[in-house]
Amino acid sequence: MYINCHTYYSLRYGTLSEIELLKLAQENGINALALTDINNTSACLNFIRKAEGLGIKPIVGIDFRNGTDQVYIGLAKNNNGFKELNTYLSHYSERKLLIPEIAPAFNDCYIIYPFEKVLQLEKSKFSSNEFIGVSFEELRKLRFSRLLEFTDKLVIQQTVTIRTKKDFNAHRLLRAIDNNILLSKLEKSEECLITDKMYCIEDVYRIFLDFPHIIENTKALLENCNIKFEFGKERHSQNLKLYTDSFENDYLLLEKLCNDGLHRRYALPNQKVFERLRTELETIKSLGFVSFFLINYDIVSYAKSKGYFHVGRGSGANSIVAYIIGITDVDPIELDLYFERFINPFRASPPDFDIDFSWKDRDDVTAYIFQRFSNTALLATYNTFKFRAVVRELGKVFGLPKEEIDKLSEGNYSIDSIDDISKLVLRYGKLIEGFPNYLSVHSAGILILDKPVHYYSATDLPPKGFSTVQFDMIIAEDVGVFKFDILGQRGLAKIKDALEIIKENRPEISSIDITNVEAFKKDEKINQLLKSGGAIGAYYVESPAMRGLMQQLQTQDYLGLVAASSIIRPGVSGSGMKEEFIKRHRYPENRKNANPILLKIMPDTYGVMVYQEDVLKVANQFADLTLGEADILRRGMSGKYRSREEFLAVEQKFISNCRAKGFADELIFEVWNQIKSFAGYAFAKGHSASYAVESYQSLYLKCYFPLEFMTAVLNNGGGFYSTEHYLHEAKKQGANICLPCINNSDHPNRLIDKSIYLGFGYLKNVEVYTIQRLLSERQLNGAYKSLDDFVDRVAISIEQLSILIRIDAFRFTCKTKTELQWQAIFKLNAKGGKSNQAKLFKSQHKEFILPKLDSTWIEDAYDEMELLGFPLCGYFSLIEERMSKGVFASKMRDHVGKKILIYGSLVTTRYNRTSQGKLMRLSTFVDYAGDYFDAVHFSDVVDKYPINGLGIYACYGIVKERFDFCSISVILSKKMSLKPNPRNLVL
Template sequence: MFLNVHSSYSLKYGTLSIGQLVQSARQLDIHQMVLTDINNSTGAIEFIRECYKQNIAKEKNEAQKGNIPYQLKPVVGIEFRIQNRLLYVGIAKSKEGMRELNEFLSHHNIHNIPLPEVPPDFKDAYVIYPFHKLFAKDLKEHEFVGIRSNQLNTLYKHPILNQQEKMLVWHPVTVADKITYRLHEYLRAIDLNTLLSKVAENDKCEKDEYLIDENRLVKQFEQYPFMVANTRKLLDGCDLIDYFEPGSEPVSKNRLTYTKSLDHDKVLLRRIALIGLKYRYGEHNIIARERLEKELRIIEFKKYCAYFLITFDIVRHAIGECNFYHVGRGSGANSLVAYCLRITDVDPIELDLYFERFLHEKRTSPPDFDLDFSWDERKTIQEYIFKKYPLGHVAFLGTMSTFKDRAIIREIGKVLGLSKEEIDSFTDPTRERENLQNPTYQKLLAVHAYMKNMPNQRSIHAGGILISEEPITYYTALDMPPKGFPTVQWDMYEAEQIGYEKFDILSQRGIGHIREAVDLIKSNQGKEIDIHDFKTFKEDARLNEILREGQPIGCFYIESPAMRQLLKKLRCDNYLTLVAASSIIRPGVASSGMMKAYIERYHAPDKVQYLCPQMEEQLKETFGVMVYQEDVIKVCHYFAGLDLADSDILRKAMSGKYRSKLAFDELVNKFFASARKQGHSEELITEVWRQISSFAGYSFSKAHSASFAVESYQSLFLKTYFPKEFMVAVINNYGGFYSRWVYVYELQKTGARVHLPCVNNSDDVVNIKGNDAYLGFIRIQGLEDKFVTRIVQERRQNGFYLDLEDFVQRTCITLEQAIILIRLGALRFTGKDRKTLLWDIHNYLGFKQKKVNHAELFKLKYKTYELPSLEDSELENAYTELELLGFPLNYKMFDFLKTNYRGDVMANEMNNRVGETVRMVGNYVCEKTVHTVKNTKMWFGTFVDVNGDFFDTTHFPNATPVYPFKGKGCYLILGKVVEDFGFPSIEVLKFAKLPIHMNPVAID
């Protein structure tokens, strides 16, 4: 009887979740209602599923009481609006009708076409128009008009009475009560970006838009029983049974085949995998062949051949057609088939990785591959996928952002008209106790309690793509976000519930570093690099020596201060240790104490006491610490005797990803029962289970860590043997963990001559020719993109610029833009200093842009004047570089200091001064704030000394009660040198930023 129900997916309008709506309907004995969210179908399948779940629960409950149960029949549709004006509501008769509605909305979203006043003639969907006094329309077979109870008094002699069979009971649902109506008003004010008091009545729902008992609703229309009958007839004509799926797990909605035949898919996958097996392992590797056959059996059983083949096709296109480099990571690297298909470069046999971590017979949730490409190549791959598969069968995953704590306070404060200062004070966590006494803040908290975690806006997933067998519009309408690809209106969690496995096409800067470095090496040195020769890299003694020293600045995943410290503490000099380091560096592992335990055991393996021989055999590689998720699987399998499938299910359950507590308890009982059958004592089983329970939630996929480690070695190889080209590539691909200046200085440390931008030598990005590297025009503060492009293109087409006049005429540059380049020295090719050029450019362009006639017959020279000698200060130029580049190139930050003091101890001497209190001077690199168990702040800092060597500091709350960092600059540090497993650092006692020479221009 309720034809127009809004959930909270009617963004900033509806107030009730899907679960709340269904539960309320059941409590009121409502038999039929239609979810029609505004311009979206985000919650449609969730609504159907929730009704089905609650119907089953109700049936069981009623059956136990001996009563006859009834069903809550879900019907879905879409409410179509332009801005806040209701046009009509579409209601699906069937699954085909929902597709019609979704495709209608998708067409207008994708092509950015306004919705029409009258929709098309749907074959399997009804259209309901809102009634008003002047309503006059000859309604078609599928069209109706909805009439509210408060509109009945306007029906007297109304023309619509001539079409009685088209009149329906209309009772929209938006809120639950007076409180949620007030919440609705807040949401509308936020949506309209206006004050709460200024929200117009026609921008809000009516106050009676809540669910009521069906009998009460029928009574409101007792004078018009035909309207009740029409409404029931319409709802009875809707049947969405095709969306109901028997069983607890959804049927896969992904593309079922790659070759249009399941059998052909099996044959093709096997053939490609065998070719890859020969490439990876040679002709006669029996272990690899047996593993391959086992995996293929499971893949075929789970009907996953198409998923592997589609991923293989993407990788083949990237490698063969585009010459792109990629990294396949995540649990997919546990698969030998994936390794043979070159989806990943991680050898699962070498690392003892279990395929069951990725896929097994009992797995219910779908796994997926993560493919990383360079940040500037990913779109090409995405475009290939969208062109390869039919329109409507491929789409990006969406995301649903929700209202968060501080954002809610800010939004509510704005619509209440609070000042920015007051809002800022309410979002300051240090003033929480004071704010709780404030009545206004209490009011904000009351609204916050209702709004928290409500849907706020739809967006696009970082890289998830769906490729569907049937049109995706059976399940969702499509949006067209700014990225330019059709996108579903729900997120990855709903996709999994529906039965979709995503293809993750992701990007990272580290791959850009590697790809561009390889290209630069070829162009600058004429050398071809096989960057996939990982087996050679990991055995390279020189690379492992650099790894052990913990100074891999610029190298993917291993350059951060925390990772450098860990590498140094472990004295990491091999691939397997790096894989472990990539896992234990993660925050949960480190905070749990596992990192410390691992380091201690790593340095004293003979002192490790294992609980039993099976634990020693399975965990010897990690010294008894369950570093990886695969370790949990191994212990469950080899110690307790569970099969690998159950072992993975138990591992996943302990990480908090299992839905049923009852099923989890059954697995735990199975673990204990199976372990007893292995002959283990109760005490031993209990202790092993305790360790599994404590480690499982923190453990990390070994395959994931291995993928990172492979890429780290590739970066390390390039930095070690081709440091100049590698550092240029890092800079051009937007750096890594640190600020840009760190990488520029690292480039200088390689021996390269790094030059300021020059209009006759620089490109948009940094270039390198021989030993000379020129900074690019990109990232110059204030320089417009159009001139960055024009300067470079004009020079390439017509040769070097001859002088200032020639440069201005050929680029049509403005005075302001020319001044930026002159101040930075980019026109030094003229032989004139910056001050003289500034006089010349003002003389030439004046204060207005001079019109340049490219068709002039004769080139007229502008007059020149004899100028007095102008002083060009090195300090002034350094300040200019600091302003326009963010760092001075050849004038170190230490040179700005008023003092010549550079510290008593350098970074490379710290190991010899452990236990001593020393003074050091360091140039600030970065900092990290953490909270202690007592909820006080402490800090970790990273600095470089005057020689360019890194050192790290620790700032305890009791020693530095006031936040000590004051941004860029050099600091005088007094502290005690401490050492932890060979890694020295400073425990800071006193800390101050040092004064610098002022800019001469500012002084003048």
């Protein structure tokens, strides 16, 4: 009897989930229910999926509104009707247009006009699919209305938005948040009615007792609506099924691509290669995933045709088919990658292919996908209300002062000390926490479907201009819609840009084959960078934790890097197996500590589970599960089980099989807990190997073209570290770092021979148009000869010119910055006037005689800190205090177990938790010689000696050593004071 029900996907309006709505209907004896969220279909598919289990017939539609003004309700008679409604809504929402007051002629939809809207429109003619909706409250008016005569068009339209008074209060708060106003200013027209709730079926019949024809009309309407989607095990893939014109031709094409590419990947393929290829092709064919591979191949082929680099990873990187046809660059035979990790007969979903492109190229690849394939959309994600954020919003709605809002948001209060309004904020903050706030775009997911996108959902059009569905990946997979992951990352852009810079700066270099990774893997100089922790700037291997791990492991080959990429993940670390792996790797005598059965299963990792594949191996060979069952176990550990019951059944089988084999419970649960502790975090081996390929390409460039590579790193936003630190690294590689120069700099950094000229883009408060003008003028008419020449040629304000002078961009004039500042003021007028165009005729500049005006290097350093964010001279030069004699990082190994004093310039710092859950701080510094060292503030000192921003810190503590890697456990630390800015000194 309910044809107008809202969930909290009626964003910042509804107050209950689709599951809660269904349970509410069940409690009230309702056996058919229509979900009609306001201009949204996010909940529809899950509503349909869950309704059957609760014995309720699901009907879906849309509550079409302009703001809060209800125009009409659309109900889908069937799947095609749902598509019609979605297409209609999408047309208006994507273009940000108002919904028309009269609905179009739908083929498979019912349209219900609200009673009051019909009166306003004075509508008197209704087509066969149009009805008039009457709420409980409106029955009194109906008795005296001309609409009473439309006996065959009247239906019950009792809106459901809330359950209780508490829901109504939450609804009003959401409306105030949406309108960004005080609750006291919220107009009644912005709210639902307090009666917009569900009544039991008996009450519905009682209220409409005098209008049996309305009850019958409503029943008939609901009975005529039937929508069906397949879910769970019954579902089939809804992705594009055919790449060519038939499944047979798809398979022949995939087979041909494999035959054509086989000898490019394997000069002399052996029987193992042929067997693996045959098995994969047969399984891909039997499971119907042929088009999935061909579509990924198509995307990668386009990227290659444009000269874009890519990295193929995810579970699909375990596939020899993907390797041969070029989707990935990971050889599953070399790495002994499990076929069943990426595909098996138990798996209903296709394998994951995460394809990374440069962040600069990704949008073009996405545009190609939309142009190449018809039924395409981006996947959505829901941004939900977080507690702290919603408390802030509610505090504003209630009109609390900022100090009170800060206190509540940050938890700095006792419940007894706050007033009633603050308690209301906290109470409703807890209620609203987790509600969807707005729809956003999934970071990577693209849908390529067999049917039109609107068959499943309405779409929005975010700023990037690609249609986006209104459901997330969980719902998508439930209905058989599987995403293609197209990601953007900066590591590939660094490689591509480095090659361009090499071409420009080193014209004598004819060409570089950056794809020759096999040669890079065997290069001793490159491997030495891994072993010594010299990978700053290289994708995925530059973080302090990763560099420290590789030094502990003494990583010096590709397989070692692949292992390190997975060992560093939280699961392996958290289970304690990271430490055990390092011991067994560095000191072979420790391998005897491994359980013989596990050592036999995983000899390459010394009996330690490192990769997701190891879960499969152990479950299969230790517990005699099939590889399909083992994959259910692996997915379940990641929280990705389709059915919790199915996962629990496999868990019980694991335990019972082990007991049947005679294993002691102690061993069984030790192994089980290892699996449990890390399976959800560990990488697939192929995934790690994909990262390692890209890392080796970066390391090659860092090793042989360090200045070009570091310039590319800087021009792509760096990575783990700050700009200042990457400049420090470039200096270590022999670069001369130059401040921005109006004749040599560009918007990004520019390498000329061995000098890196900082880009104008670093300058704070310099307008983009100023930079564009000065660069365009220089490109057209050559270098600037003087300040006068610059002023004549570039339209600029005194404020903008002052910034360029303060950063010493006119140093080629050999005049001091102070003199240039005064000259600029005289020439441009201190009032800050700015002409809109450069002067047509050059005027004679008057020469002003100024006294000798000097500035100090300290003033220059403070200018750099203000305008760039850091001083080029480094913080050690600016120390005001006298430094005691300390130890250098390179000598820490000589002081293991002893207390030392060491001075360091902060590189990066972060909080972490000990195994007992206590707070600690991990910091990385460089000493006066430019060498790195790590410092740990444990929980007993972390609050006493805080790290407050960049600068020099005196660290006193004990040198600790783990596997030849030294760090300092801080006893006390102090930030050293800097020389004051001379301009701020008061005489």
